[in-house]
Amino acid sequence: MTAVxxxxxxxxxxNANGKMTALGGSVxxxxxxxxMGEAARSHVVMDRLLEAAGAExxxxxxxxxxxxxxxxxxxxxxxxxALIAGTDPYRVERLPDACGAPDEVVLPKGHxxxxxxxxxxMVALGGGRAVEAGEVNKMRAEHLAxxxxxxxxxxxYVQSHHTVQKGMVSLAETVRVGRAHGVPVIVDAAxxxxxxxxxxxxxxxxxxxxxxxxxxPTSGMICGPSRLIRACRAQYGGIGRPMKVGKETVLGLVHAxxxxxxxxxAAAEEAERQRLRMAxxxxxxxxxxxxxxxxxxDEAGRLIHRAQxxxxxxxxxxxxxxxxxxxxxGDPPVFLRDHHATxxxxxxxxxxxxxxxxxxxxxxxxxxxxxxxx
Ligand SMILES: *Cc1c(COP(=O)(O)O)cnc(C)c1O
Numbered sequence: 527m528t529a530v531x532x533x534x535x536x537x538x539x540x541n542a543n544g545k546m547t548a549l550g551g552s553v554x555x556x557x558x559x560x561x562m563g564e565a566a567r568s569h570v571v572m573d574r575l576l577e578a579a580g581a582e583x584x585x586x587x588x589x590x591x592x593x594x595x596x597x598x599x600x601x602x603x604x605x606x607x608a609l610i611a612g613t614d615p616y617r618v619e620r621l622p623d624a625c626g627a628p629d630e631v632v633l634p635k636g637h638x639x640x641x642x643x644x645x646x647x648m649v650a651l652g653g654g655r656a657v658e659a660g661e662v663n664k665m666r667a668e669h670l671a672x673x674x675x676x677x678x679x680x681x682x683y684v685q686s687h688h689t690v691q692k693g694m695v696s697l698a699e700t701v702r703v704g705r706a707h708g709v710p711v712i713v714d715a716a717x718x719x720x721x722x723x724x725x726x727x728x729x730x731x732x733x734x735x736x737x738x739x740x741x742x743p744t745s746g747m748i749c750g751p752s753r754l755i756r757a758c759r760a761q762y763g764g765i766g767r768p769m770k771v772g773k774e775t776v777l778g779l780v781h782a783x784x785x786x787x788x789x790x791x792a793a794a795e796e797a798e799r800q801r802l803r804m805a806x807x808x809x810x811x812x813x814x815x816x817x818x819x820x821x822x823x824d825e826a827g828r829l830i831h832r833a834q835x836x837x838x839x840x841x842x843x844x845x846x847x848x849x850x851x852x853x854x855x856g857d858p859p860v861f862l863r864d865h866h867a868t869x870x871x872x873x874x875x876x877x878x879x880x881x882x883x884x885x886x887x888x889x890x891x892x893x894x895x896x897x898x899x900x
Contacts, residue, residue: 551737565777591755598716601733606652608757622653636690742782816842
């Protein structure tokens, strides 16, 4: 299965980190790969494909319309551009020059995160100017409202484990502030699983990644009302051009969203199966010298249970970051989730880890922590 990578001298990575861009996002189902292959074999009128695919994606999100993108990052840039320039071809082609239109995008300071690139830069790419409200660890609705003025084009809310998880204003409050000031709200819900939940908050444009929770190819989508989605599509004749989404990708996204929607009813049972799997893995790994292990729910509230390993550097002979680096440096490389490595914690994400990968991880950790050569 991995011959195409081996041909380039690369081993396939063992991914216990989650749906990470750095590890190629998601592994695609056979049906999604087949749809992409079939789409690649013929021509199609792209404008009509974007509309037809958008209509189906919108049904999954419960919105009037949707616009396929190359990813959530492009979704942010295109949403910002759409809210600044609308559908006017002159203004679309002048971006990132806003031609005097309101171009400020207000976001909580604690949401100005780096997801692999800075959110603020995606705003700039769409012709917007990011304005931070509140402080890193504390803000109130008044801070958000106070940052809104004549130049405000949008509010941006980032729903992610990357953001500061305390002292922030809820999305519901953000939507209320936006409504009160007549300012649309963009939600970056890149890695969220529930495609209907975020538009249902009353937010105007919701951006998802297709390559994360949805399990699709490297892609994304913007969901919202017809009027705004038309403006999003219009950006493909402007700043959206270097974010051009291909026909294969669009079909892969549509089929992945179909499968994701079909699975949604069983999401709770699947999460419970994963939780039990991680509990058993934690029990085994907790017996190794220098590790204590338990199961923790996702910090951003998603239905993901991960095995969390706390590394005692004295007993383990290296700290959490060191252990993660040794695993990543092995053959094949094994990647744990290391967001909290500086606090001594690593975790194992069940979604991307097959049963064989799990055994390999146990063997590798066992030999490292018992001081055997890898
Ligand atoms: C991953 C991520 C993005 C970017 O999504 P892509 O689909 O990779 O472009 C944007 N925002 C957040 C919070 C993310 O986690």
